[in-house]
Amino acid sequence: MIVEERNYRIRSGKLREYLALVQNEGLAIQQPILGNLIGYFVSEIGPLNHVVHMWGYADFEDRTTRRQRLSEDPRWQEFIPKLTALIETAENRILLPTSFSPLK
Template identity: 70%
Template sequence: MIIEERIYRIRNGRMGRYLQLVRDEGLAIQQPILGNLIGYFTTDIGPLSQVIHMWAYSDLNDRARRRQRLASDPRWQEFLPRLSENIEQAENRILVPTDFSPLRHLPVSAGSSEEKML
C-alpha cells in the first residue's frame, strides 16, 4: 500500500475559491476514479495557504492506472484549468506506511467492489 500526498500552495486570496471548487465539483469527479481519499487538509501553523490531500493506492501500478483514468476523463479535463488557476505551487510525495502504521489497516479498493486490506 502507498499513500500519495499532494501539497498545493494556493495563491493569496484564493483559498476559499479553491476549496469551494473542490467541494462542489472536484471531489465528485476524483473520488469515483481515485477512490481512497484519506483526508483533505489546510495548514494553520507553519507554511500558510497550503492544501494537502492524501490518497491511498494498492501500489504504484494502481496509482498510475487511476491517475491516467482521471487525466483522460473529459469532465476532469474541463475542470482542471479552473482549479489550477488558484494554485501557485505543487508538490507530490509517495509515502509508504511502516509495518506498525495504523493506516496499513484501512481498506483500499482493489478496483472492483471488493476491498483489500493494506
C-alpha cells in the same frame, strides 16, 4: 498500500475559492476514479495558504492506472484549468507505510 500526498500553495486570497471548487465540483470527479481519499487539510500554523490532500492506493500500479483514468476523463480535463489557475506551487510525494503503521 501506498499514500500519495499532494501539497499545494494556493494563491493569496484564493483559498476559499479553491476549497469551494474542490468540494462542489472536483471531488465528484476524483473520488469515484481515485477511490480512497484519506483526508483533505489546510495549514493553520506555518506556511499559509497550503492545502494537503492524501489518497490511498493498493500499490504504485494501482495509483498509475487510476491517475491515468482521471487525466483522460473529459470532465477532469474541463475542470483542471479552473483549479490550476488558483495554485501557485504543487508538490507530490508517495509515502510507504512502515510495518507498524495502522495504514498498511
